[in-house]
Amino acid sequence: MIRVMDDWTKHLDQGRTVNVIYLDFMKAFDKVSHEHLLHKLCHLGVHHQILDWIHDFLNERSQMVVCNNKMSSMKEVESGVPQGTVIGPSSFLSFVNDLPEVVQSSIYMFADDTKMFRGIVNNYDSLQLQSDIDRLVTWSSTWRLLFNPNKCKVMTVGRAKSTSNNTMTLYDGSVISLERSTLEKDLGILIDCQLNFTEHMFAAAKKANGIMGVIRRTFTHLDLKCFSLLYKSLVRPQLEYGVSVWFPHKMKDIEAIERVQKRATKQIKQIKHLSYSDRLKKLNLPTLRYRRHRGDMIEVFKILHHIYDSDVCEDILKLSDNNKTRGHSLKLHAQQSRLDIRKFSFAVRVVKPWNSLPEEVVTAPSVQAFEARLDKAWNDQPLKFHYKEDLIL
Numbered sequence: 001m002i003r004v005m006d007d008w009t010k011h012l013d014q015g016r017t018v019n020v021i022y023l024d025f026m027k028a029f030d031k032v033s034h035e036h037l038l039h040k041l042c043h044l045g046v047h048h049q050i051l052d053w054i055h056d057f058l059n060e061r062s063q064m065v066v067c068n069n070k071m072s073s074m075k076e077v078e079s080g081v082p083q084g085t086v087i088g089p090s091s092f093l094s095f096v097n098d099l100p101e102v103v104q105s106s107i108y109m110f111a112d113d114t115k116m117f118r119g120i121v122n123n124y125d126s127l128q129l130q131s132d133i134d135r136l137v138t139w140s141s142t143w144r145l146l147f148n149p150n151k152c153k154v155m156t157v158g159r160a161k162s163t164s165n166n167t168m169t170l171y172d173g174s175v176i177s178l179e180r181s182t183l184e185k186d187l188g189i190l191i192d193c194q195l196n197f198t199e200h201m202f203a204a205a206k207k208a209n210g211i212m213g214v215i216r217r218t219f220t221h222l223d224l225k226c227f228s229l230l231y232k233s234l235v236r237p238q239l240e241y242g243v244s245v246w247f248p249h250k251m252k253d254i255e256a257i258e259r260v261q262k263r264a265t266k267q268i269k270q271i272k273h274l275s276y277s278d279r280l281k282k283l284n285l286p287t288l289r290y291r292r293h294r295g296d297m298i299e300v301f302k303i304l305h306h307i308y309d310s311d312v313c314e315d316i317l318k319l320s321d322n323n324k325t326r327g328h329s330l331k332l333h334a335q336q337s338r339l340d341i342r343k344f345s346f347a348v349r350v351v352k353p354w355n356s357l358p359e360e361v362v363t364a365p366s367v368q369a370f371e372a373r374l375d376k377a378w379n380d381q382p383l384k385f386h387y388k389e390d391l392i393l
Contacts, residue, residue, distance in 0.1 A: 021168065023116065025147060028145070044094060081095075089111065095143070189246060208236075247349070328361075
């Protein structure tokens with residue numbers, strides 16, 4: 001998602017809009033053709049004895065439905081990879097692995113979640129995107145893994161222009177116009193067409209507050225240790241999932257998220273009378289804003305040290321070639337940005353905090369060592385317990 005957001009904000013900063021096609025396979029795992037899967041695995045170089053084993057594993061399967069203690073008749077399973085098995089996900093990924101090769105637009109896939117997008121400057125770009133949709137439909141027909149036209153959507157990211165509002169169609173025996181959307185759930189993150197993430201932040205805060213309400217009703221007494229354990233494991237993850245993508249920079253959004261933690265810490269009676277900052281110090285609980293910056297640094301470390309797939313992370317961050325300035329050996333190149341939407345995106349906002357870190361922190365031998373050294377280097381940051389402060393770089 002960081003990679004995708006980097007591409008989108010680059011397009012927007014250069015004055016383009018982005019048309020995103022969200023594609024949905026029809027019963028994806030259940031519709032994989034056994035014959036075509038074995039054909040693809042063979043071309044991938046899988047040994048013939050393993051192919052024979054997979055053939056035996058997939059074929060001669062049957063299933064029934066049990067409802068109200070009554071069983072239906074047995075039905076032979078003619079397609080699909082068994083879900084819940086070890087080789088099921090790998091088999092599906094092998095089956096759809098060649099899908100990006102048939103299009104010219106950017107396409108990203110995670111399991112059966114697929115999205116394709118293109119920066120739109122003129123009518124040619126819209127036509128090219130439509131051509132890529134047609135190629136995907138041809139692929140789906142050839143390999144008998146069809147798209148569900150009722151669940152495929154098109155979303156225009158940025159300020160829509162006439163050229164980006166062209167109707168996108170899916171040919172499925174008949175021409176079907178794709179429904180336009182302004183909000184889509186993408187790998188658990190609510191993406192809106194202006195990339196404000198207001199809906200996602202509202203949903204995350206609501207869910208976290210709901211879980212905190214369950215904790216309050218379930219536990220008659222919350223001491224510091226019990227609260228810390230429950231809050232960190234059940235509530236805080238709701239406020240931090242995918243946060244490097246939707247990182248809030250406006251104070252009203254920062255306060256809206258921080259308010260959840262502020263309200264939660266008031267549930268502990270023995271520290272309820274203290275100020276928010278003092279409650280955090282008692283709990284040794286940093287502000288959510290501080291943790292977002294800390295999380296950013298961890299992501300940068302993982303990207304630069306190739307802990308993530310380097311193909312996905314390529315060109316998100318660039319090392320500076322200026323060795324004359326003072327600083328550590330892994331300084332990042334500062335990228336220029338015209339719009340706030342790009343200025344506050346991951347690749348741009350992390351440069352200054354990362355470049356200000358000491359050499360021994362950025363060259364840590366592992367993620368765990370990096371986290372420990374970063375915590376030590378940032379131990380006196382005012383932001384740690386005062387969310388309205390800024391990072392001192």
